[in-house]
Amino acid sequence: MKKIGVLAMQGAVDEHLKKLKAVGAAGRKIRSEDELDQIDGIIIPGGESTAIGKLLEAFGLMEPLHKKIDAGMPVWGTCAGMILLAKHICDQKKTYLNAMDILVRRNAYGGQLDSFTAMQRVKHVSANEIPMVFIRAPYIDKADKGVEILAETRGHIIAAKQKNMLATSFHPELTADNSFHKYFVELC
Amino acid sequence: MESRYQLNKDLAQMLKGGVIMDVTNVEQAQTAEEAGAVAVMALERVPADIRREGGVARMSDPKMIREIKEIVSIPVMAKARIGHFVEAQILEAVGIDYIDESEVLTPADNTNHIDKASFKIPFVCGARNLGEALRRIGEGASMIRTKGEAGTGNVVEAVTHMRTMLNDIRRVKLASPMELMSIAKDFGAPIDLIKYVHDNGSLPVVNFAAGGIATPADAALMMQLGVDGVFVGSGIFKSGNPMKRARAIVEAVTYYNDPQRLAKISEDLGPAMVGINIESIDEKEKFADRGW
Numbered sequence: 001m002k003k004i005g006v007l008a009m010q011g012a013v014d015e016h017l018k019k020l021k022a023v024g025a026a027g028r029k030i031r032s033e034d035e036l037d038q039i040d041g042i043i044i045p046g047g048e049s050t051a052i053g054k055l056l057e058a059f060g061l062m063e064p065l066h067k068k069i070d071a072g073m074p075v076w077g078t079c080a081g082m083i084l085l086a087k088h089i090c091d092q093k094k095t096y097l098n099a100m101d102i103l104v105r106r107n108a109y110g111g112q113l114d115s116f117t118a119m120q121r122v123k124h125v126s127a128n129e130i131p132m133v134f135i136r137a138p139y140i141d142k143a144d145k146g147v148e149i150l151a152e153t154r155g156h157i158i159a160a161k162q163k164n165m166l167a168t169s170f171h172p173e174l175t176a177d178n179s180f181h182k183y184f185v186e187l188c
Numbered sequence: 189m190e191s192r193y194q195l196n197k198d199l200a201q202m203l204k205g206g207v208i209m210d211v212t213n214v215e216q217a218q219t220a221e222e223a224g225a226v227a228v229m230a231l232e233r234v235p236a237d238i239r240r241e242g243g244v245a246r247m248s249d250p251k252m253i254r255e256i257k258e259i260v261s262i263p264v265m266a267k268a269r270i271g272h273f274v275e276a277q278i279l280e281a282v283g284i285d286y287i288d289e290s291e292v293l294t295p296a297d298n299t300n301h302i303d304k305a306s307f308k309i310p311f312v313c314g315a316r317n318l319g320e321a322l323r324r325i326g327e328g329a330s331m332i333r334t335k336g337e338a339g340t341g342n343v344v345e346a347v348t349h350m351r352t353m354l355n356d357i358r359r360v361k362l363a364s365p366m367e368l369m370s371i372a373k374d375f376g377a378p379i380d381l382i383k384y385v386h387d388n389g390s391l392p393v394v395n396f397a398a399g400g401i402a403t404p405a406d407a408a409l410m411m412q413l414g415v416d417g418v419f420v421g422s423g424i425f426k427s428g429n430p431m432k433r434a435r436a437i438v439e440a441v442t443y444y445n446d447p448q449r450l451a452k453i454s455e456d457l458g459p460a461m462v463g464i465n466i467e468s469i470d471e472k473e474k475f476a477d478r479g480w
Contacts, residue, residue, distance in 0.1 A: 008205070009205070010205040010224075010441075012202055014204075015201065031443065031446075047202050047204070047226065048202070048203075048206060048226040051225065051226050051438065054223070054435075055438070058439060106261055110283075111264075111283055112263065113308055115196075115198075115199065117191055117195065133194075133195065133198055135199050136199065
């Protein structure tokens with residue numbers, strides 16, 4: 001059984017663990033460097049990217065996690081996780097894991113009153129439309145050539161893949177659909 | 189409507205494992221964000237000052253809330269008085285992310301809480317026990333927090349409310365289906381929500397701790413008791429070194445189960461807020477008894 005970590009600094013960790021269980025993987029919470037060595041892939045969950053970023057720095061996890069991703073460990077960032085993976089963030093200099101060649105816009109749709117749901121097909125992931133939940137979500141403003149676009153909605157990129165890295169603006173862990181978690185576990 | 193309510197519950201999911209901090213101006217909001225808060229609660233006076241100064245406590249100036257909203261990228265919450273649905277309408281118009289229908293402000297209605305289901309914006313409400321939590325959820329709250337006793341720097345009431353909630357949940361979970369209506373009557377709670385708790389063994393929404401949390405150890409205590417995250421009101425900006433203490437409380441909520449790390453996190457934070465013994469507060473002055 002594949003062991004998939006869920007970065008447990010802050011955010012919707014348990015929802016990802018439940019999904020991993022549902023698709024037959026062993027999920028575990030990751031809070032230390034040692035734990036990073038015991039997994040086949042890692043999910044960076046939704047939450048507040050500023051808070052997760054501070055905690056990664058405060059406890060010396062930023063560098064080790066960056067190295068793991070650089071060495072090819074599969075990683076999937078949802079929402080805040082997408083922001084943490086990005087090499088560029090609109091209107092701010094500060095970046096975090098600096099891993100994916102994407103420019104992301106934070107709170108791209110606005111505040112909570114602008115949060116929404118959609119149904120959409122996602123390349124490689126599902127032949128059928130799957131439900132998508134966008135909570136104060138970011139989107140990808142620009143993606144470099146090496147980045148494969150998996151889905152767009154309302155004219156913006158909301159799912160993308162680059163080598164071992166996957167990023168989504170939305171939260172598959174909050175819906176009844178398991179196809180995204182299945183897809184990620186297969187990558188690991 | 190159902191999907192909007194779901195989206196609002198989902199935002200609360202994103203706040204889990206985080207700290208929501210009371211701030212009274214732009215500088216404090218920046219400090220909170222810099223320290224790793226997952227949201228800020230914009231208000232004119234922190235509960236400790238409301239308690240000391242007395243008078244009627246109302247919704248904050250929308251201008252001040254707007255300024256804070258402009259300066260931070262994390263969600264912004266603000267408080268409306270219990271039952272004051274027009275304050276809630278105004279806050280929704282300002283376009284913040286969450287409203288706290290709060291006992292810390294002076295209630296505007298002695299009988300009714302806001303009909304939260306009629307709003308698009310999400311609400312968090314305080315509760316002392318399961319019945320109160322389910323009444324608020326029944327009205328449309330998409331997040332719950334313990335009431336605790338705000339502005340005291342004393343965690344005892346938050347602990348009492350959380351333990352009461354857990355005992356109530358246990359009772360509902362272990363009850364036989366035929367007992368549920370009688371429990372709903374005892375608790376004064378909607379039967380469909382009592383059934384939910386019976387089937388799932390938990391609240392249908394995220395539950396945070398609030399009211400008296402002043403130290404990293406207080407925050408970790410509440411996390412170990414099973415809350416999803418914490419609100420810190422007066423505890424940060426009434427302490428000797430707000431930035432340091434805010435950071436420490438954020439870290440303690442992540443590593444709440446790791447005493448070695450908690451020891452380190454708790455070191456050298458400067459003086460905590462002074463604090464008040466609950467017994468010394470006049471019964472009529474208790475915030476937690478506001479609302480029903």
